[in-house]
Amino acid sequence: MSVAVDLSHYAKPERDGALAVDLAVDGISCGACIGRIENAVKVLPGVIEARLNYTNRRLHVAWTEGALVPARILDALAEHGYRGHPFVPLRAEQEEAAQARKLTRCMAVAGFAAMNVMLLSVSVWSGNVTDITPETRDFFHWASALIALPAAAYAGRPFFASAWRELRAGALNMDVPISLGVILALGMSLVETAHHAQHAYFDSAIMLLFFLLVGRTLDHAMRRKTRAVASNLAALRAETANRFHGDEIVAVPVAVVKAGDRLLICPGERVPADGIVQSGRSEIDESLITGETMLRQIAPGATVYAGSLNSSGTLTLAATAAGDGSVLDEIEKLLDKAVSAKSKVMRLADRATRVYAPVVHASALLTTVGWLVAGASVHDAIVTAIAVLIITCPCALALAIPAVQVVASGALFKANVILASGDALERLADADTIIFDKTGTLTLPEPHVANAAEVDPALLQLAARLALSSRHPLARALAREAKRRVPFEHAVEEPGRGVRATIDGTEARLGSAEFCGVAASDKQAGSQIYFSHAGGCAIIHIDQVLRPDAIETVEALRALGLDLQILSGDRVQAVQPVADTLGIRQWAGGLTPTEKIAIVEMLKREGRRVLMVGDGLNDAPSLAAAHVSLSPISAADVTQAQADAVFLGDRFSPVLIAIVTARRARLLMRQNLWLAAIYNFIAVPFAVAGFVTPLIAALAMSGSSLMVTVNALRARA
Amino acid sequence: MNVLIYLVPLALGLGLIGLFAFLWALRRGQYTDLDGAAYRILSDDDV
Numbered sequence: 185m186s187v188a189v190d191l192s193h194y195a196k197p198e199r200d201g202a203l204a205v206d207l208a209v210d211g212i213s214c215g216a217c218i219g220r221i222e223n224a225v226k227v228l229p230g231v232i233e234a235r236l237n238y239t240n241r242r243l244h245v246a247w248t249e250g251a252l253v254p255a256r257i258l259d260a261l262a263e264h265g266y267r268g269h270p271f272v273p274l275r276a277e278q279e280e281a282a283q284a285r286k287l288t289r290c291m292a293v294a295g296f297a298a299m300n301v302m303l304l305s306v307s308v309w310s311g312n313v314t315d316i317t318p319e320t321r322d323f324f325h326w327a328s329a330l331i332a333l334p335a336a337a338y339a340g341r342p343f344f345a346s347a348w349r350e351l352r353a354g355a356l357n358m359d360v361p362i363s364l365g366v367i368l369a370l371g372m373s374l375v376e377t378a379h380h381a382q383h384a385y386f387d388s389a390i391m392l393l394f395f396l397l398v399g400r401t402l403d404h405a406m407r408r409k410t411r412a413v414a415s416n417l418a419a420l421r422a423e424t425a426n427r428f429h430g431d432e433i434v435a436v437p438v439a440v441v442k443a444g445d446r447l448l449i450c451p452g453e454r455v456p457a458d459g460i461v462q463s464g465r466s467e468i469d470e471s472l473i474t475g476e477t478m479l480r481q482i483a484p485g486a487t488v489y490a491g492s493l494n495s496s497g498t499l500t501l502a503a504t505a506a507g508d509g510s511v512l513d514e515i516e517k518l519l520d521k522a523v524s525a526k527s528k529v530m531r532l533a534d535r536a537t538r539v540y541a542p543v544v545h546a547s548a549l550l551t552t553v554g555w556l557v558a559g560a561s562v563h564d565a566i567v568t569a570i571a572v573l574i575i576t577c578p579c580a581l582a583l584a585i586p587a588v589q590v591v592a593s594g595a596l597f598k599a600n601v602i603l604a605s606g607d608a609l610e611r612l613a614d615a616d617t618i619i620f621d622k623t624g625t626l627t628l629p630e631p632h633v634a635n636a637a638e639v640d641p642a643l644l645q646l647a648a649r650l651a652l653s654s655r656h657p658l659a660r661a662l663a664r665e666a667k668r669r670v671p672f673e674h675a676v677e678e679p680g681r682g683v684r685a686t687i688d689g690t691e692a693r694l695g696s697a698e699f700c701g702v703a704a705s706d707k708q709a710g711s712q713i714y715f716s717h718a719g720g721c722a723i724i725h726i727d728q729v730l731r732p733d734a735i736e737t738v739e740a741l742r743a744l745g746l747d748l749q750i751l752s753g754d755r756v757q758a759v760q761p762v763a764d765t766l767g768i769r770q771w772a773g774g775l776t777p778t779e780k781i782a783i784v785e786m787l788k789r790e791g792r793r794v795l796m797v798g799d800g801l802n803d804a805p806s807l808a809a810a811h812v813s814l815s816p817i818s819a820a821d822v823t824q825a826q827a828d829a830v831f832l833g834d835r836f837s838p839v840l841i842a843i844v845t846a847r848r849a850r851l852l853m854r855q856n857l858w859l860a861a862i863y864n865f866i867a868v869p870f871a872v873a874g875f876v877t878p879l880i881a882a883l884a885m886s887g888s889s890l891m892v893t894v895n896a897l898r899a900r901a
Numbered sequence: 902m903n904v905l906i907y908l909v910p911l912a913l914g915l916g917l918i919g920l921f922a923f924l925w926a927l928r929r930g931q932y933t934d935l936d937g938a939a940y941r942i943l944s945d946d947d948v
Binding site: 236238240289299300320327 | 909917920923927932939940
């Protein structure tokens with residue numbers, strides 16, 4: 185049944201009494217779609233503006249209030265073969281967008297200042313070895329100060345704010361030495377300029393800010409790109425609930441369903457909200473909740489959970505408040521505990537800062553003392569010490585890790601892995617044990633025909649085409665096998681029994697054994713669907729099947745030296761064949777979420793770094809407890825929120841690619857940190873000895889930054 | 902070298918014009934859909 189979707193919940197007021205809505209659009213394949221989509225919507229009466237953002241696949245539509253029923257927009261898109269989904273930008277995404285704009289503005293200002301100051305500095309440097317007059321040099325220095333000081337005050341804010349925050353919390357991050365270096369360099373240059381000195385370091389300070397801002401802006405842009413895709417996918421997944429308004433049924437977004445609402449759930453639909461069944465009988469598939477693949481019988485009074493798949497009958501549901509059920513309650517409690525117990529992993533960059541900052545600051549102090557002892561003036565001693573700070577200013581060090589992160593997360597994005605947290609790469613690289621969930625993780629999220637090879641291909645094709653006429657989940661699984669996706673005409677569905685149609689003059693039946701007049705199978709695992717036509721009959725097993733490349737991927741993971749285990753909430757009989765096929769010796773079935781998390785905790789106590797790969801609601805606590813976690817895009821919402829990375833598609837190889845890329849990225853990050861350290865080892869003695877001029881500082885800084893950036897590009901392979 | 906007195910500010914002024922043009926473009930959302938712009942130029946029904 186199709187019910188108009190009520191978009192009014194998503195419409196926001198715009199200027200001049202107009203309303204607007206943002207839609208995530210599915211099905212965009214090429215640039216020509218831009219015009220097609222915009223024109224399809226623009227011709228609707230009342231539409232003021234329709235603009236598609238091709239980069240993030242979102243359509244912004246504005247219309248005069250009252251002149252258009254917004255559901256017509258979705259219809260117009262559907263007529264042209266696109267699916268539109270109302271979209272509410274997540275708060276985190278909006279904040280990130282604001283942050284990105286701020287960073288870009290800072291980068292622009294720093295870039296402008298760096299170029300102009302460099303223009304003046306190069307003139308001074310070449311003048312210093314030829315015939316520049318002291319007056320001209322002073323003029324150039326003052327002009328540099330005039331550009332650099334306001335620019336640094338503006339563009340340095342992200343660093344100064346972060347450094348101040350950390351210092352007040354009694355901690356140290358990379359922004360502390362950066363801010364210190366910039367402020368000291370500018371201050372010293374100002375004093376030197378006032379004293380008509382030969383050297384000023386305005387260019388070094390502002391160039392440092394520019395390089396770092398370029399790195400951060402790129403890092404941010406990459407994260408925004410992946411996040412936009414992730415939230416589009418969330419919008420595409422967001423389902424609507426059929427809510428009763430009196431006797432009428434209106435499709436409303438799941439987000440607006442309240443406790444006490446009455447909902448209608450048709451066969452083949454997912455349950456949109458937790459609730460108690462008021463009327464109707466059915467069987468539901470709760471594999472997304474518990475991992476159990478056996479269908480559960482549902483009668484009035486039973487509790488059902490959001491995410492379960494309704495199979496045969498129509499149900500009326502009274503929605504209850506979220507977390508009102510026993511399973512969810514238990515999971516929520518476990519989840520809270522796991523999240524609070526999660527130890528904070530020290531990131532590579534923070535570890536580097538912890539070594540770097542004291543060493544550099546101590547050597548600057550020693551330089552001052554050393555020169556004073558050696559009989560230099562206070563002024564000279566301090567100037568040399570500040571030169572040490574400038575030359576060691578952690579430009580390369582601060583770029584070493586973000587540069588790799590940008591390149592590696594871009595490579596993963598292309599391989600269908602979306603990173604959710606910034607330090608996920610480092611933790612993925614640490615993993616030495618992988619725990620898989622079975623249902624929906626090792627197996628495909630939807631059931632498939634398990635015995636396609638044993639059934640007569642001609643019969644299977646007929647059965648699959650007949651299945652196109654039914655909404656029953658088993659029939660849908662079978663219909664996926666149909667090569668010619670044309671339903672038979674005059675197919676009749678008999679609710680609860682099956683479908684029948686006349687093919688080539690004889691009646692074909694698809695459904696229960698009794699309906700088809702076939703002897704029932706005694707097979708226990710999975711579900712059976714029967715087909716009979718012109719004397720021939722087939723028993724088709726519908727079951728969870730492994731992802732197409734699961735076997736190769738698991739073998740490759742084992743070859744990497746990872747310890748593999750399966751922990752499933754499904755029955756032991758269902759887990760064993762999967763474990764045997766994949767050759768995984770350590771496995772357990774019939775586990776509750778509490779037992780799963782206990783095993784993860786036990787492995788952690790043994791000192792293992794556990795990567796948990798799971799999709800079910802029952803996996804959410806273990807995902808949160810594990811060192812790092814992955815989940816397929818089909819996972820339950822609560823579960824996906826816990827995962828450090830999400831992978832798309834039916835294939836299992838993204839898990840392997842994620843680990844290989846992460847390990848490579850960690851290697852490159854370490855290399856980069858070493859490169860930066862070696863650079864400092866070479867540069868510091870020069871600075872301590874007082875040989876560093878602004879020209880040398882500029883060359884050294886640009887050189888080392890380029891080196892780590894070029895090295896980071898290797899993370900793409 | 903008196904020419905520098907007005908050449909340097911002139912150069913800075915030109916640079917500032919560029920900077921403000923960039924910031925203006927940024928605020929007007931010129932950088933929100935980089936991929937789409939490449940295709941829009943090819944369609945002639947878009948006025």
